[in-house]
Amino acid sequence: MRLGIVKKQEKRPSSHSSFSSKRGYIVNVTIIGSGYVGLTTAVALALIGHRTRVYDIDNAKIEGLRVGRAPFYEPGLEEALQAAQANLQFEYEPSRAFENADVVMIAVGTPPTPAGGANLGYLYTALRDLTEHNTNHDVLVVTKSTVPVGTGSNVSAFYEQATGRTPLIASAPEFLRQGRALADTLYPERLVFGTRDPRALTLLRELYEPIISQTFEPPAYLPQPQQRSTVPAIECSIESAELAKYAANAFLATKISFANEIANVCDLVGGDVQDVMAVLGLDSRIGAQFLQAGLGYGGSCFPKDTRALAQLSNREGYSFKLLSATIEVNNDQRFRVIDKLERHFGTLQGKDITVLGLTFKAGTDDLRDAPSLDIIAELVSRGARVTAHDPVALDAAGKMLPAHVRLCSEAQEALKGADAALLVTEWPEYRALDWRAAQRSMRHNVIIDGRNALDHHLLAEIGFVYEGVGRVGRRALPAPTFV
Structure with missing residues (x-):
């Protein structure tokens, strides 16, 4: 693993992108999927100056986006769609979606299978569309969807078998929170670039340079947090990046379940969980976030990702006891x-x-x-x-x-x-x-x-x-x- 802080600097254009003296490199990006991750990423990249397309097979979603209507509720998103419209296109025809793309990001859903693993059907459908319609032999394929460890290698093999060419592959997992998705994309606590290919790393740095250096103009309705300067960019293997996303969600889920277990004890003995968690939260080794007791976690990420990590561990012959207990507590809570x-x-x-x-x-x-x-x-x-x-x-x-x-x-x-x-x-x-x-x-x-x-x-x-x-x-x- 390497931790890189990339500072803004004047550079000559690479073979992948054109240079703008005002904003740095402009990259042609196609994002597959118009859900929380895909659309938020697309809007953020367009806001910082990249030419961005969103591709989705759902015609109704695309037609709505073309008139500025977001398919889900997210604070600030419709304002951002309006502000970024000059750099945004929305396509449901794959022949137009992948034209001249330097980077293709896959941000489709990976819903749980009956066994608890990740269903990668949408991902491989996206890959088939890409391999059949892409015209740039040097395109960088980036998985932003939450996927099991080993998916990057499988994506590379699928692409090579379909096209006869070895692709540039990377994993760049997201860590956004619904309700704060756009802010978390523009002002992240960290970025993760999972690849060992120096060409892929160079292009990812070019793509995210304004966010890493925080040199873009912040939207008036979404101001930059105070004391935010540069964003750490962690460079690691694809496998580490894939696992890091699951590990982060599993750890946060565990904190929530722990707080709920303490709350259940408080109900029995007369304590107040908010007082107890205040004590824990002031410990810098623990931190106050995700220690709020309640009904447990839900949503599109924590439930499926904890189950997927448990299933992955079981498949490899390891019983992840702590994670199993986290899931059980949450189900009961x-x-x-x-x-x-x-x-x-x-x-x-x-x-x-x-x-x-x-x-x-x-x-x-x-x-x-x-x-x-x-x-x-x-x-x-x-x-x-x-x-x-x-x-x-x-x-x-x-x-x-x-x-x-x-x-x-x-x-x-x-x-x-x-x-x-x-x-x-x-x-x-x-x-x-x-x-x-x-x-x-x-x-x-x-x-x-x-x-x-x-x-x-x-x-x-x-x-x-x-x-x-x-x-x-x-x-x-x-x-x-x-x-």
Whole structure:
């Protein structure tokens, strides 16, 4: 592994790209896939001056993007689409998508297989389109999709078999967070260039040089973080880059599950998990991020990536015990709030429960592996009548939830007549809600805060029976014994 900080400097054009004295090298980039990773990467590269195409076989998505309509909710993305339009093209015809491309980035989905591994079907479909329509024999093929270790070698073999030529191959995994995807792409904590080919490294450095040196003009709606200068660029093998992405997500998932385990102990002994995590978070060896107790992780990355890493380890004959425990804790955690409800009511049969928030976290409309879906299904199976609200995801949720779940466009309306409110997603709208009005309209005054996001002092003052995750102990500690 090599850690490189590339500083902006005047250079003569390489065989791959043309030089602009204002912005440095301009690279022709084609990105396959218009999801979170592909579209965000494309918009960021276009903003810093590269000529960027997005290729997707979904004609409706491409037509929407051509008129500036993003296919998913992400703060700042539609403004960025408008700002970068001079350098952006959107194509569903592969013959046009790969024309004169210096770099082709594969950013398609790798959903889980039934066994828990990564389904690479979309990736190989993308490769077939590339090998059949690419005209540049020196193109650099970069995998940005999260893929198992060894995929880079398989991509190289596939390309060589299809074309008779040995390609330039690299892995450049992303580490963006939904809800902050564009900021994480323009202002990353690190970049990873996985390749041993010096030509590929040179082109990746040229492509990312404005981001590494942070010399581009920041968008007004997405200012540069304070004290951000250069971005570390880690150069390593393709295999190390592929594993690093899985390792990062698995470690963060483990921190979340650890915090939830401590919260569950707090519920038993009377501790407050936020106090405990504050102590841990101030330890520089641990850090405060991802120590928030709640309903566990969801979304498109952590669940599938932890399972894929566990499956990869098992395939190689190694039992990754810590990761298996992380997954088990997370699977169980989302149902503990239902147990809390039952302790208040004895049975949920015939009870009216309002679920606040459906997306797996605030700031996104993503419902993939969202705890809300499992929680609502379990509430219904226990006989509860469920009403749900979410600021951005009601239409999509309506296609995924049981037909008799009532969906409300207003949170206050959703709370009317409820026996209990269950906060599942920490949208700021719920913190700002008029809870005095809500308390007057509810049948009973129970709130289960699955994200520890609400002001429990205020709610108690209003008259709610509040219970968070690891915030209100079920019993006091036993009296000490003095000898």
